[in-house]
Amino acid sequence: MVTDTLELFKQQQRDMWSSFAPSAIFTTPVAANLVGFAGISSGQRVLDVGTGTGVVAITAARLGAHVCALDLTPELLEQAKEDAAIAGQQNIEWIEGDAENLPYPENSFDIVVSQFGHMFAPRADRVVQEIYRVLKPEGLFAFASWPPEHLMGRVFALVDSYADSATFITSSPELWGDPHVIIKRMENIFEMPFFERGVMLTPALSKSHRRLAFERSFGPLRQVMQSLASDPEKLTRLREVMENLIEPYCINNQCHQSYLMSRARVLK
Numbered sequence: 001m002v003t004d005t006l007e008l009f010k011q012q013q014r015d016m017w018s019s020f021a022p023s024a025i026f027t028t029p030v031a032a033n034l035v036g037f038a039g040i041s042s043g044q045r046v047l048d049v050g051t052g053t054g055v056v057a058i059t060a061a062r063l064g065a066h067v068c069a070l071d072l073t074p075e076l077l078e079q080a081k082e083d084a085a086i087a088g089q090q091n092i093e094w095i096e097g098d099a100e101n102l103p104y105p106e107n108s109f110d111i112v113v114s115q116f117g118h119m120f121a122p123r124a125d126r127v128v129q130e131i132y133r134v135l136k137p138e139g140l141f142a143f144a145s146w147p148p149e150h151l152m153g154r155v156f157a158l159v160d161s162y163a164d165s166a167t168f169i170t171s172s173p174e175l176w177g178d179p180h181v182i183i184k185r186m187e188n189i190f191e192m193p194f195f196e197r198g199v200m201l202t203p204a205l206s207k208s209h210r211r212l213a214f215e216r217s218f219g220p221l222r223q224v225m226q227s228l229a230s231d232p233e234k235l236t237r238l239r240e241v242m243e244n245l246i247e248p249y250c251i252n253n254q255c256h257q258s259y260l261m262s263r264a265r266v267l268k
C-alpha cells in the first residue's frame with residue numbers, strides 16, 4: 001500500500017516536472033552560484049541530484065569535474081543531453097532515477113549538489129541517508145532550496161492548501177528551506193551546515209505575466225490548475241490569490257525569488 005502510494009507520488013512528480021524546461025533559463029545563474037558555493041573544481045567526482053535540464057551538472061563539468069546527474073523526469077534529461085552537447089560537455093553520465101534510491105555504490109563522490117531538486121523527494125530522512133552513503137569520507141553536500149517565508153515557499157503552501165480538492169499528494173518541500181529543519185535532518189551524520197542566501201531574478205512585465213509563466217511551467221501549480229479545470233470560479237479565485245502573492249516580489253520588472261544555500265561535510 002505504502003509502495004503504491006509512493007509510486008503514484010513519483011509518477012505525479014514526473015508528470016508535474018515534465019513542463020519545467022522553459023524555467024531553466026532562470027535557474028541557470030543560480031547554478032553558477034551553487035557550483036561556486038560548493039567549491040567544485042577540476043578532477044572532483046560530483047553528483048547532481050534532481051538535475052532537471054542539467055544546469056548545475058553542465059556548469060560543474062565545464063570546470064573539469066567528473067559529473068553524474070540524476071533526475072526522475074525523462075523529458076528533462078533529454079533536454080539536458082542536448083544542452084550538454086551544445087556546451088561541448090559530452091562526458092556527463094545522465095541517469096533516470098530517484099533521490100531516495102541513488103544507483104551508485106557507497107563512497108562514490110567528493111561532492112553531491114542539488115539545486116531545488118532533492119527537496120521534492122517525499123522522505124527527507126531517506127534522501128539524507130542516501131546522499132551520506134554515496135559521499136566519500138569528508139565529502140560535501142551543497143544544495144539550494146526555497147525558504148517557506150519567501151515567494152516560492154508561499155506558493156508551495158498555497159498549492160498545499162488545495163491538496164484536498166486536487167488529486168495529488170504533496171510533501172512540504174519548503175521545509176528544506178528552513179535552517180532549523182536542515183540542521184535537525186543532517187545532525188549526527190553531517191557537520192553543522194553553513195548557510196548563505198541569494199535571489200533568483202525572473203523578468204516579468206506584470207504580476208499577471210509571472211503568474212502565467214508559473215502556471216505554464218511550474219509543475220505543482222500547473223497540476224492544481226488542471227484539477228480545478230471544471231470549477232471556473234475557484235480557478236479565477238486561485239489566479240487572484242497567486243497574483244496578490246506575487247505582487248510585492250515584482251520590483252522594476254523583475255520577480256525576486258529568494259533562496260537558501262546550505263553546505264556541510266559528512267562525518268565518516
Ligand SMILES: C[S@@+](CC[C@H](N)C(=O)[O-])C[C@H]1O[C@@H](n2cnc3c(N)ncnc32)[C@H](O)[C@@H]1O
Nearest residue numbers: 017027050051052072073098099115117120121
Ligand atoms: C525545480 S526542478 C530543478 C531542476 C534543476 N536542478 C534546476 O535547478 O534547474 C526540480 C527537479 O527535481 C526533480 N525531482 C523531483 N523529485 C525527484 C526525486 N525523487 N528524485 C530525483 N529527482 C527528482 C524533478 O524531476 C525536477 O527536474
